[in-house]
Amino acid sequence: MRNHAQQEDDTEINMTPMLDIVFIMLIFFIVTAVFVKDSGVTVLKPEAETAVQQGQVSILIAVTADDEVYINREETELDALRTAVEKLHAENPKGSVAIQGDQEADAVLVMKVYDAIRDAGVDKIAIATELK
Known part of the structure; x- marks a missing residue:
């Protein structure tokens, strides 16, 4: 019985490294994004x-x-x-x-x-x- 419980623990997938990578990618995209400022009004351009x-x-x-x-x-x-x-x-x-x-x-x-x-x-x- 003890071997069976230990076997179930060994088959779990550790998601922590994947979450770390996702957060690093998110930070990268936020930092490298260029934010365009809007003038706020519509003008008739020549x-x-x-x-x-x-x-x-x-x-x-x-x-x-x-x-x-x-x-x-x-x-x-x-x-x-x-x-x-x-x-x-x-x-x-x-x-x-x-x-x-x-x-x-x-x-x-x-x-x-x-x-x-x-x-x-x-x-x-x-x-x-x-x-x-």
């Missing part, structure tokens, strides 16, 4: 014949027709934009920034947004357009 697909855009900033600036689904003042971009760019330094300017947005405001992003230390800045 058309361009020379539009090029951008890779690794990590920050989207929208300038609406009402001349409001949105980043991370929140309206942001132009004065606070540089700080917000610095913080988000520090999270993903390899990513770039895309400005989604509405067709009816003030061009001067779009250029001020561009300057604030450049002042935040970001070198890769794109203007989002629709392919013609």
Whole structure:
């Protein structure tokens, strides 16, 4: 009888190593994932014949027709934009920034947004357009 009970214990599968591997893989995928920030509003982007697909855009900033600036689904003042971009760019330094300017947005405001992003230390800045 004792041999039978010992035999049952020996045939159990130890799941601990498999769970360890699953958790390590989960941590790996979380750490290596690139999180895209959403601007939070929809804008009507201008058309361009020379539009090029951008890779690794990590920050989207929208300038609406009402001349409001949105980043991370929140309206942001132009004065606070540089700080917000610095913080988000520090999270993903390899990513770039895309400005989604509405067709009816003030061009001067779009250029001020561009300057604030450049002042935040970001070198890769794109203007989002629709392919013609």
